[in-house]
Amino acid sequence: MKVATFTVRADVHQSARWKQASAGEGFPSVGAWAAHALDAYLKARARAGRPIPLAWRRGRFPVVLDGGQEVAMPGFLSPPFGVFRGTAEGRGYQACHRHTLVHLPERRIVATLRTYRQCQALAAELAPVILRGDFPERSPIVERHARESV
Numbered sequence: 352m353k354v355a356t357f358t359v360r361a362d363v364h365q366s367a368r369w370k371q372a373s374a375g376e377g378f379p380s381v382g383a384w385a386a387h388a389l390d391a392y393l394k395a396r397a398r399a400g401r402p403i404p405l406a407w408r409r410g411r412f413p414v415v416l417d418g419g420q421e422v423a424m425p426g427f428l429s430p431p432f433g434v435f436r437g438t439a440e441g442r443g444y445q446a447c448h449r450h451t452l453v454h455l456p457e458r459r460i461v462a463t464l465r466t467y468r469q470c471q472a473l474a475a476e477l478a479p480v481i482l483r484g485d486f487p488e489r490s491p492i493v494e495r496h497a498r499e500s501v
Contacts, residue, residue: 369384369385372384404475405432405474405475405478406429407429407434409425409428410426411426412424412428412433412435412458413455414433414451414453414458416439416440416460417439421458424453425442427467428455429474431456431478431481432453432454432455432474432478433452434450434451434452434453434470434471435450435451435453436449436451436467437450438463439460439463449463449464449465450463450464450466450469451463451470452470452474454481461473462493462496462497463497464496464500466500469496469499469500473496476496477490477493480492
């Protein structure tokens, strides 16, 4: 099992409370207790219908455009999604008011919407569906977002 390490800063009062809570619940360290507490928080968030937000960064990714041409587009990435400015015909110009969401493993265009933020919202809603492996060819989620973006 690979292990990641995190450093958390706390003031004296927080430190004392965290040590007391971890000892009271029988954890060998504050780190073990914090890992358990954070996992519980994420599970509660998912049950409440608030998925983990996707982390976006700038990058280039391959896209299959209309006509079957595959090109590397600049845009924003949050695997398994990418967003670029433009449409299925190609890259758009500044303020073209069209952004396209791409499913990266298939390099397939999912939807073209008016704003980057709308693409982010659609990706956040589709992420749990894709994790379950239920991504249909024509999703009602995609159609709803497309209607709302007009």
